Amino acid sequence: MICVCSADIDECKVMxxxxxxxxxxxxxxxxxxxxxxxxxxxxxxxxxxxxxxxxQAPKPCNFICKNTEGGYLCSCPRGYVLQDDAKSCRDLDExxxxxxNCQFLCVNTIGGFTCKCPPGFTQxxxxxxxxxxxxxxxxxxxxxxxxxxxxxxxxxxxQRGFSLDPNGQHCEDMDECVGNxxxxxxxxxxxxxxxxxCPQGYLQHYQWNQxxxxxxxxxxxxCGGASCHxxxxxxRCQCPTGFSFEQLTGGCQDVNECSSSxxxxxxxxxxxxxxxxxxxxxxxxxxxxxxxxSGAGLSAGGSPLSPAADGDENAxxxxxCYECKINGYPKKGRKRRNANGTEDLQxxxxxxxxxSVDVDHTLQLRLNISTLKSKDHIIDFLPALSTLANHxxxxxxxxxxDGLFRMNQKDGVSYLHISKKKALQxxxxxxxIHSVPLTGSxxxxxxxxxxxxxxxxxxxxxxxxxxxxx
Numbered sequence: 340m341i342c343v344c345s346a347d348i349d350e351c352k353v354m355x356x357x358x359x360x361x362x363x364x365x366x367x368x369x370x371x372x373x374x375x376x377x378x379x380x381x382x383x384x385x386x387x388x389x390x391x392x393x394x395q396a397p398k399p400c401n402f403i404c405k406n407t408e409g410g411y412l413c414s415c416p417r418g419y420v421l422q423d424d425a426k427s428c429r430d431l432d433e434x435x436x437x438x439x440n441c442q443f444l445c446v447n448t449i450g451g452f453t454c455k456c457p458p459g460f461t462q463x464x465x466x467x468x469x470x471x472x473x474x475x476x477x478x479x480x481x482x483x484x485x486x487x488x489x490x491x492x493x494x495x496x497x498q499r500g501f502s503l504d505p506n507g508q509h510c511e512d513m514d515e516c517v518g519n520x521x522x523x524x525x526x527x528x529x530x531x532x533x534x535x536x537c538p539q540g541y542l543q544h545y546q547w548n549q550x551x552x553x554x555x556x557x558x559x560x561x562c563g564g565a566s567c568h569x570x571x572x573x574x575r576c577q578c579p580t581g582f583s584f585e586q587l588t589g590g591c592q593d594v595n596e597c598s599s600s601x602x603x604x605x606x607x608x609x610x611x612x613x614x615x616x617x618x619x620x621x622x623x624x625x626x627x628x629x630x631x632x633s634g635a636g637l638s639a640g641g642s643p644l645s646p647a648a649d650g651d652e653n654a655x656x657x658x659x660c661y662e663c664k665i666n667g668y669p670k671k672g673r674k675r676r677n678a679n680g681t682e683d684l685q686x687x688x689x690x691x692x693x694x695s696v697d698v699d700h701t702l703q704l705r706l707n708i709s710t711l712k713s714k715d716h717i718i719d720f721l722p723a724l725s726t727l728a729n730h731x732x733x734x735x736x737x738x739x740x741d742g743l744f745r746m747n748q749k750d751g752v753s754y755l756h757i758s759k760k761k762a763l764q765x766x767x768x769x770x771x772i773h774s775v776p777l778t779g780s781x782x783x784x785x786x787x788x789x790x791x792x793x794x795x796x797x798x799x800x801x802x803x804x805x806x807x808x809x
Contacts, residue, residue: 360409361387377409401427418450442466459491483531484510500531524550540572563589581613605725606631609693617723617797618693625695629724629797630774632696634716634754701769701803708765708808716754717744717806720774724797730777733800738770744806746772755804765808774800 350370351363358364358372361380372380374387381388392411393404400413415421415428422429431438433452434445441454442465456467472479472493473486480486480495484503487494495503497510504511515533516526525536534543537550544551555574556567562576565584576584578591585592596615597608607618619631626632696702704717720733733746733753745758755772757763776799 357385358387360389375409377411399426416450418448418452440465457491479508481509481511483512498531500529500533538572540574560589565589565591579613581611581615601725603725605723605728607693616693619721619723621692623692623719623721625693625723626698626802627798627800629722629727630800631721631723632718633721634719698800698802701805703805703807705807705809708763711757711760711763711808713757713760715756717757718755718772718804720753720755720772720800721751722774722797727774727776727797732775732777733772734775736771736773738768743768744770763808768806768808770804770806772800772802772804 347365347367349365351357351365357370358374360378361372361374364371364373370385372384372387374380377390377392378387379390380386389406389408391406392399393406398404399411402416402419403414405412405414413421413426418431418433419428420431421427430447430449432447433439434441434447439445439452439454441452443457443460444455446453446455454462454465456462459470459472460467461470469488469490471488473488479493480497483501484495484497487496495508495510497503500513500515501510502513503509512528512530514528516522516528520526520533520535522533522535524538527534527536535550537543540553540555541550542553543549552569552571554569555561556569561567561574562584565576565578568575568577578584581594581596582591583594584590593610593612595610596603597610602608603615604617606620609616609618616625617629619625619633623631623633706717722728722731729751731753732748735744735746735755741759741762743757743759743762744755746753746755748754755770
């Protein structure tokens with residue numbers, strides 16, 4: 340039997356699950372599937388199956404393609420990002436987007452990045468390790484500096500007197516003399532410091548930068564035989580009185596006071612080692628240094644008046660002229676010498692006496708009371724030193740409580756005489772007589788006038804006198 344089919348069957352309605360991921364389209368006696376994009380029909384054309392675009396040519400993605408149900412996804416490798424077309428890739432700047440783990444510096448590269456360290460550090464993966472330059476280079480700051488490590492660098496700390504060079508990596512000597520060195524007499528730069536120059540007579544202090552006085556006297560030979568006296572910035576060679584220091588010989592030489600322009604003696608002068616002796620006019624005896632004695636009492640023969648047996652003074656002739664002073668005593672009856680040191684032919688030679696009386700012992704005088712007159716000079720006192728002429732007073736200290744004796748002065752000569760003859764009785768009288776320098780025309784004060792009296796004043800006369808009246 341033959342069956343004739345007269346009506347078409349709509350498979351899209353009759354059969355379920357046709358054309359999944361697509362649209363079923365009925366046809367006469369059949370049907371067809373219209374698939375969605377990313378799908379295609381299978382061999383039976385009754386189903387829509389996924390299309391693997393990643394295997395197609397050309398590939399839809401420039402780098403990485405991943406098939407998906409009904410489509411695909413493009414992706415990029417690490418270090419890249421997908422562009423707006425969703426297919427191509429461009430480099431990812433990890434440094435600007437802070438997508439890096441660098442400790443210090445990030446440097447972008449194509450498809451990635453690298454980490455870098457600043458100077459003074461060593462790269463270790465993404466970390467930077469500080470370089471300790473002080474350990475790796477022991478002499479980095481030089482012998483006059485101390486190296487102090489710091490992160491990525493180092494510092495040189497210089498010792499006193501040194502400063503960093505322009506590069507800041509080496510300690511070099513600092514010239515303090517260029518700046519405010521506070522030296523008054525010049526500055527001398529030294530390695531690591533400076534020294535103030537000192538004027539002559541001063542030395543640099545061994546510890547402090549200042550000038551101190553130099554004690555030249557520590558050199559035992561600097562004054563030779565003279566004594567050395569240190570002064571501020573200098574020294575002075577001192578000799579005993581009567582001696583002067585001779586620079587050439589380096590010793591003390593006797594000063595000939597008698598040959599100086601200021602002859603110290605009024606009548607005659609004899610130079611001695613370290614001093615001088617003043618002589619006395621004829622008829623006078625030396626009493627100590629600077630005084631002469633004479634008078635009726637001394638010529639009466641009451642006691643021996645010859646010079647002492649011992650002593651350097653008497654080594655000289657008692658009657659001689661030693662550096663006699665020209666025209667030293669213009670008195671009536673005495674001859675003058677001319678400027679050449681010789682006498683006029685018609686004059687006789689004036690001799691000056693150096694004979695002396697011992698003033699350390701009591702001077703004993705024996706006088707006849709019956710023949711003694713008030714105006715008689717028992718003892719004459721005459722200063723032998725030029726500085727004492729008319730500027731000395733001879734006084735009775737004690738032993739004259741009854742006022743029986745008196746000191747008077749006339750024509751520069753002081754003399755002892757009696758003042759109350761009627762009250763005198765035979766017996767022994769003890770007097771103490773001494774000399775006092777006067778102060779010019781003023782009243783005597785007992786103190787020498789240093790402005791008026793210059794030179795040696797000699798020794799003040801102190802003598803004891805025993806007067807025996809019989």
